[in-house]
Amino acid sequence: MSRGRFLAGAVLGVLVVAPFVPMGGVQQYVLHVAIQIFIWSFIGQAWSLMGRFGLVSLGHGAFLGVGAYTTTLLWNVYSLTPWIGALLAVAAAVAIAVVLGIPCFRFRVIGHYFALVTLAVGEVIRLLIIAERDWTGGSLGASLKTTGTASGLWTLQFADKRVFYYTSLGVFLAGLWVWDRVDRSMARSALEAIGEDETAAASVGIHVTRFKLGITVVSAALTALGGVLYAQYISYVNPDTLSGIGVSLKIVFAVVLGGMYSLMGPLVGTALTTALAEGLRIAFGLKFLGMADTIYGLLLIIFIIFLPSGIYGSIRNAIRRRSGSSNTAPA
Amino acid sequence: MLELSGITAGYGHFTALWDVSLRVAEGEAVAVVGPNGAGKTTLLRLISGLIAPRSGRIVFEGAELASHPAHDIVAHGVAHVPEGRRLFPGLTVADNLKMGAFLPAARARYRESLERVYTLFPVLAERQKQRAGSMSGGEQQMLAIGRALMSQPKIILLDEPSLGLAPVMVLRVFDLIRRVREEGYTILVVEQNVRQVLKLVDRAYLLEVGRIKMEGRAAELAEQDFVRKAYMGV
Amino acid sequence: MDPIFLVEAAINGILLGGVLALLALGLNLIFGVLDIVWIAYVELVMLCMYAVYFFNVTFGWPIWAAGLVSLAAGTLLGIAVHLLIISPILTSAPINQLLATGGLLFFLQSAATFLWTTDHKTVRLSLPSYEIAGIFLPATRIIPFAISILAVIALYVFLTRTYIGTAIRAVSQDRDAMSLMGANPQRIYIVTSAVGGLMAGLAGALLIFQYSVHPFFGGQFGPLTFMICVLGGLGNMVGAFIASFIMSEIISIGGVVISTEMGYVIAFVIFIVMMFVRPGGIMAKRG
Numbered sequence: 001m002s003r004g005r006f007l008a009g010a011v012l013g014v015l016v017v018a019p020f021v022p023m024g025g026v027q028q029y030v031l032h033v034a035i036q037i038f039i040w041s042f043i044g045q046a047w048s049l050m051g052r053f054g055l056v057s058l059g060h061g062a063f064l065g066v067g068a069y070t071t072t073l074l075w076n077v078y079s080l081t082p083w084i085g086a087l088l089a090v091a092a093a094v095a096i097a098v099v100l101g102i103p104c105f106r107f108r109v110i111g112h113y114f115a116l117v118t119l120a121v122g123e124v125i126r127l128l129i130i131a132e133r134d135w136t137g138g139s140l141g142a143s144l145k146t147t148g149t150a151s152g153l154w155t156l157q158f159a160d161k162r163v164f165y166y167t168s169l170g171v172f173l174a175g176l177w178v179w180d181r182v183d184r185s186m187a188r189s190a191l192e193a194i195g196e197d198e199t200a201a202a203s204v205g206i207h208v209t210r211f212k213l214g215i216t217v218v219s220a221a222l223t224a225l226g227g228v229l230y231a232q233y234i235s236y237v238n239p240d241t242l243s244g245i246g247v248s249l250k251i252v253f254a255v256v257l258g259g260m261y262s263l264m265g266p267l268v269g270t271a272l273t274t275a276l277a278e279g280l281r282i283a284f285g286l287k288f289l290g291m292a293d294t295i296y297g298l299l300l301i302i303f304i305i306f307l308p309s310g311i312y313g314s315i316r317n318a319i320r321r322r323s324g325s326s327n328t329a330p331a
Numbered sequence: 332m333l334e335l336s337g338i339t340a341g342y343g344h345f346t347a348l349w350d351v352s353l354r355v356a357e358g359e360a361v362a363v364v365g366p367n368g369a370g371k372t373t374l375l376r377l378i379s380g381l382i383a384p385r386s387g388r389i390v391f392e393g394a395e396l397a398s399h400p401a402h403d404i405v406a407h408g409v410a411h412v413p414e415g416r417r418l419f420p421g422l423t424v425a426d427n428l429k430m431g432a433f434l435p436a437a438r439a440r441y442r443e444s445l446e447r448v449y450t451l452f453p454v455l456a457e458r459q460k461q462r463a464g465s466m467s468g469g470e471q472q473m474l475a476i477g478r479a480l481m482s483q484p485k486i487i488l489l490d491e492p493s494l495g496l497a498p499v500m501v502l503r504v505f506d507l508i509r510r511v512r513e514e515g516y517t518i519l520v521v522e523q524n525v526r527q528v529l530k531l532v533d534r535a536y537l538l539e540v541g542r543i544k545m546e547g548r549a550a551e552l553a554e555q556d557f558v559r560k561a562y563m564g565v
Numbered sequence: 566m567d568p569i570f571l572v573e574a575a576i577n578g579i580l581l582g583g584v585l586a587l588l589a590l591g592l593n594l595i596f597g598v599l600d601i602v603w604i605a606y607v608e609l610v611m612l613c614m615y616a617v618y619f620f621n622v623t624f625g626w627p628i629w630a631a632g633l634v635s636l637a638a639g640t641l642l643g644i645a646v647h648l649l650i651i652s653p654i655l656t657s658a659p660i661n662q663l664l665a666t667g668g669l670l671f672f673l674q675s676a677a678t679f680l681w682t683t684d685h686k687t688v689r690l691s692l693p694s695y696e697i698a699g700i701f702l703p704a705t706r707i708i709p710f711a712i713s714i715l716a717v718i719a720l721y722v723f724l725t726r727t728y729i730g731t732a733i734r735a736v737s738q739d740r741d742a743m744s745l746m747g748a749n750p751q752r753i754y755i756v757t758s759a760v761g762g763l764m765a766g767l768a769g770a771l772l773i774f775q776y777s778v779h780p781f782f783g784g785q786f787g788p789l790t791f792m793i794c795v796l797g798g799l800g801n802m803v804g805a806f807i808a809s810f811i812m813s814e815i816i817s818i819g820g821v822v823i824s825t826e827m828g829y830v831i832a833f834v835i836f837i838v839m840m841f842v843r844p845g846g847i848m849a850k851r852g
Contacts, residue, residue, distance in 0.1 A: 056660050103841035112602055115663060116795045117840050123788040124833045131826035245788060249667045256664055290678030290780075297672030304665045305653045379745060405747035417742040419735045429728070430735050434747040438728070482747060 015169060019162040031161040037267070037274050038168035039230050042175040044255040044266035046222035049182060049215055051252070052260050054195035058115045058248050059122030063093040063220045065243030066125060067227025069136060072237050075155070076145045077135070082156040086228045093224035094217050096121070101216045105209040108198065119245055126244035141238035144231065156232045164233050171229055172267075175222060179263055182215070191215060257303055259312025268312050332357040332517055333378070333409075333486055338387035340377050347373040349541045351387070355486065360518040362528045362549070365538035371521040372414050374538070375490045378519075379411035380404040392485070406434055408485030414494060416475040420464030424455055427463050427474055431481030440483060448477040451510060469500035473507055486517040493524045505531055529553045570821055573700045578817030580706040582810035583713035584771050588786065589793040589805040590720060591764030597737035597800035598757045601651060601662045605669040606765060607787040609646070611677065613639045613769030614778035618686045628690065632770035636763055643762015644755055651758070652751075670783065677780035685777040692774075709771035716767055717806065723760070724802075733757055737800060789816075789829070792836045796847060804847055811847075812836070 023030055047060050070092055071085035100121060103109075109117060129136045136142060146157065158164055182188055190211050193201040202208050231237050241247060250273070258269020276299065280292035307314050333355040341347040347370040355361045363371055376382050378389060380401035389396040396404055405411075419427055428448060432441045449456035452473050458466065463474060472492055479487050492508065493501040505527050512518055512531070522528040529535060529549045537545040537552065545552065592606050603609075613635040620631035646669065654665050692704035724730040736743045736753050744750050776782070793812050797804025812832050819828030839847065 051660070056663070058663070100837065107841055109840060111659065112596075112799060113795060113840070116602070116791045116799075117837065119788060120792050120795075120833050120836055124830055124837070127826050127830045127833065131824060131830055244784070245670075246784075249664070249671070252660070253664060253668070256660060260660075288679055289682070290675045290680075293675030294672060294679050297668055297670075297675050300668035301650060301665055301672060304661050304668060305650070308654075308657050308661050381741065381745075400749075401741075401744040402747050402749045405745060411745050413742065413745060417739055417745075419738045419742065421738050422731065422735060426731050426735075429731060430743065430746050430748075433728075433732060433743075437747070478746075 016166075019165050028161060031165050033274060033278060035161065035164050035168045035233060037271050038165075038172040039226055039233070040251070040254065040274065041267040041270040042168070042172045042229075043223055043226035044251055044258075044270050045172075045175040045179050046219050046226060047251050048255045048260050048266055049179065049219045049222075051255060053191040053215060054110075055212065055216065056111075056115050056252070057118040057219075058245065058252065059118030059120065060219075060223050060251055061122040061243035061245070061248040062096065062118075062125040063223040064227040064230075064247060065122075065129060065237075065239065066093050066096065067224030068231035068237045068242050069129060069142075070224075071228045072142055072144050072231050073135065076142065079145075082228065082232060086225065089228050090221045090224045093220040097216045097220035098213065101213045102209070105212040110198070119248070122243055122245060122248050126239045129239040129243065136239075137237075139239060141236055144235040144237075146235070157235070168229060168233070171225070176263060178218070178222065182218070183263070187211060187214065253300055257300075257307070257310050259310035259316075262312045262316075265310060265312045269310065272311065332359075332392055333519070334388075334390045335374075335378070336388050336390075338374075338377065338384050338389065340373060340382060340384040340387075342373075342382070346385075347541055348377070348384075351538070351541070351543055353536050353543065353546070355517060355519050357485075357517055358515065359534065360512050360520070360532040362520045362522055362532040362535040363538050364522055364525045364528060364535055365544075367523065368540075369538045370541040371523075371538055372490055375411060375414075375488045375519075375521055378404075378488060379409055405482055406436075408483070409488065410479035410482050410484035410486070411488045412475045412479045412490060412492065414490040416471045418463040418471055418475055418478070420462065422463055423460050424463060424466075424474055425459045427478050428455070428481050431478035432483075434482055437482045441481075444481045444483060447514075448480050451480075451514070452477050452507070467500075468496045469503050472496065472500075472504050476507060476511060480511070480516075484516070486519060487511065489518065489520045489522075491521060491523060493522060493527065501527060526553075569699050571818065574817045574821040575814065576700065576702065577706065578814035579810060580702075580710040581817060582813035583710035583717075584768055585786075585789070585793060585813050586717055586806050586809035587713050587764050587768040587771070588790045589797065589809050590717065590802055591761045591768070592790055593794050593797070593800055593802055593805045594720075594733070594764070595757055595761040596794065597802075598733055599651065599655070599754055601655075602666065602791070602794075602799075603646070603651075603761070604663060604666040604787070604791075605646075605673055605783070606761075607783040607790055608670050608673040609639060609642050609762065609765040610769045610772065610786070611778060611780070611782040612642060612673065613766045614773045614776075614782065615677065615681065615686070617770055617773045618688055618778060621688050622686070628688070631688075635770040636766040639762040639764070639766020639769065640759050641762070643758040643760070643765065646762070647755055647758035651754075670787075674780050674783065681780070683779055683781070685779045687777040688773050690774060705774045709774050712767070712771060716764070720760075720764070729753075729756055733760075789832070792833060796836055796839055798847065808847060 019031060043064065047057065050057055067089040070089035071082045074080040074085040074088065075082055104114065104117065130138050144157065190201070190206050193206060194208050194211060198208055227242060254269040254273045255266045256269070257273060258267065259265030277292070277296055280295055284292045309317060336352045338348055338351040339346060351374065353363070363374060365371055373382065377384055378396070380396065380399055380403065384397055391407055391409060394407060396407065419430065422430070428445060432438050432444055437444065454470060455474060455477055458470070463471065466474065476489070489508065492504050496504060501524060508518065508520065509531055518532070520528055520532060529552060532549050534547065535549050535552050536543050545555070588607065588610065592603060596602055616638045617631045617635045620626045620634045621628050650665055650669055654662050690705060692708070694701055694703040724734055732743065732748055732753055733756065736748070736750065740750060743753070789812065793808045794805055796812065797806070797808035815832040815835060816828040819831040
């Protein structure tokens with residue numbers, strides 16, 4: 001147990017020090033990839049708060065898009081600082097989650113239906129963004145207005161990647177903390193009971209709607225926050241990269257691949273899929289447009305078929321089997 | 332005709348049946364009785380191929396059935412009337428019966444089988460176009476049995492035919508089974524209603540907690556003191 | 566706005582609904598039997614559209630022959646998808662099933678981009694346009710509608726009057742019971758997937774009349790198809806048929822009154838609202 005803590009501490013130490021290690025020309029690129037991994041892991045973690053309890057959403061792109069566009073547009077049009085913009089973005093995402101969640105959960109929309117309803121929500125947001133192209137920029141996207149050289153805390157725009165590195169690392173760690181708190185809470189047992197048998201859970205007095213709504217709100221808020229951070233870093237928002245089924249699927253993939261039920265699952269999955277995507281992009285470059293993604297898609301299919309409990313889960317099962325203790329019935 | 336020897340089976344780490352052996356001769360009607368959870372349904376699901384045994388053999392007319400999938404076993408002549416009937420609720424009576432004759436061999440004799448079922452169960456002929464889901468429990472059981480007959484079976488497995496039926500219906504259903512029996516079919520019935528089923532069959536096995544506790548001629552078993560006390564409320 | 570535009574939009578909605586019904590019914594058929602949503606279904610349609618394009622434009626085959634190729638392609642693709650992707654995950658958790666077909670979506674979209682670039686490809690059909698009482702009805706809309714209605718009727722006959730069709734309905738109502746009738750479930754799944762693929766192929770052949778094909782065509786029609794299916798009640802064929810026309814009418818009229826995208830947005834919003842009014846779909850019984 002303390003060995004694990006030591007290891008975690010060591011890894012953390014390496015991460016904190018990393019930006020100051022001389023890496024030559026690749027440093028900017030490495031930082032860029034690391035930042036992406038932290039942000040998307042954070043978003044994946046937020047998604048997994050719902051996913052692990054059986055609330056499979058294929059529309060988290062909605063919260064992502066709302067988060068990113070709210071801060072970007074408020075800044076571009078009203079010069080509103082992203083600090084307040086972020087609060088509004090989170091509020092907007094929470095509002096959507098509540099407005100949709102209450103009827104959804106009260107009417108027991110679950111399983112495939114729930115997945116497809118969330119898909120619809122993601123698409124609605126994407127289409128709304130495209131439809132209102134006059135102020136959102138439509139499918140061409142929108143760039144974050146820069147304030148010349150005046151980057152800083154007020155505008156949350158930084159020229160130095162390292163600031164974003166530490167910010168995203170911090171946000172990612174905060175996400176881990178939230179996940180852990182949920183994991184240890186009474187809410188977790190309640191939600192697991194709900195996930196297994198809603199009627200039974202309700203009959204022992206668990207307020208099903210309240211719990212489901214609660215976890216959805218947390219998930220939506222954190223996802224929106226991830227969207228804000230992403231928008232501030234990349235300085236450009238686009239409806240296809242931030243909402244719609246494509247990005248929603250990517251989030252889910254990374255989490256399931258890494259392991260939906262474990263703390264580090266989202267990070268493992270995101271790191272692997274990002275590394276894979278980057279590796280393929282470097283190998284193929286612009287030479288064969290689409291080939292990288294083709295292989296990526298193929299590998300995803302193969303992974304899902306052959307590693308159903310994700311990488312984390314598979315490794316853990318293998319270790320468990322090796323150590324001989326099999327007091328759980330085979331699935 | 333049918334012989335199980337040394338069957339051990341279960342689900343995951345749970346063992347439902349321990350070293351079970353039983354026999355059904357051609358033309359016989361045999362019952363397996365026992366309390367809830369004894370493993371009776373597991374037994375039938377085993378024979379019809381829905382689950383596989385961990386050890387032991389299932390031999391039907393000389394053929395080893397244990398490793399075959401369900402649809403294969405039906406082709407050997409084993410018809411299973413499942414617990415709870417498991418009719419196709421959205422299909423009509425006629426369509427349900429049609430599905431019973433899915434096998435190519437059965438399909439070839441479809442008209443003949445249908446005639447026989449309608450003669451045996453005239454009520455079904457009357458309600459040909461009725462949706463199976465809208466029928467009463469007793470009628471559904473009739474349809475389920477009729478559907479099994481459509482596959483030209485050599486043996487019919489009946490899983491708790493009286494389950495969920497009102498007492499009047501229970502008597503009617505056992506009457507139906509008697510009629511089927513009189514047609515010459517070999518029958519293996521699994522039942523909780525010991526009193527009724529022992530009146531119907533030649534021999535019976537008592538299954539308790541996954542093991543065969545007793546076996547014998549139906550009349551003898553009905554006489555046994557503890558059977559009478561435990562299951563018939565005497 | 567001149568009411569004639571509304572009437573025209575309403576009629577166009579009906580014409581569009583016909584082809585949407587093909588998509589919805591194909592997807593529903595597979596879901597009803599296999600309990601799996603083929604997220605990549607419209608990507609199969611996209612591939613069939615490319616097939617029509619290549620055989621008609623590049624190889625010079627007549628359009629009806631290219632259409633037949635599309636049907637064959639769809640059927641083969643349906644079977645291939647089942648054998649390669651669905652079969653291995655039949656017993657997996659639903660989320661894994663969704664992701665497997667989702668991965669297929671990525672794969673097909675990217676493969677299409679790689680093979681044929683993102684250029685829109687059109688099949689040039691010079692077909693007449695009819696004018697009735699000031700309303701323009703192009704043959705490119707009428708013919709697909711007529712054919713799709715015929716196809717729906719054919720599907721109905723297949724499902725109710727043929728042995729295998731009834732067996733497919735039976736499996737969708739109780740999978741295990743059907744294997745007790747001696748039916749090999751795998752065989753039924755393959756037939757179902759083939760029929761679903763056939764409908765995708767037909768839909769592709771009909772859609773190429775009016776739309777150009779490109780790798781992200783699925784983005785236009787995919788989510789719409791899912792929503793139609795859910796609106797009608799997942800697995801419910803009659804519901805899907807009705808829902809197709811409801812959605813197509815909203816899109817068509819909304820498209821004319823406000824804008825094309827807003828037409829879709831309104832349709833999707835109404836879908837979400839309907840989910841709360843009748844979570845089981847419009848055909849579900851209340852409560």
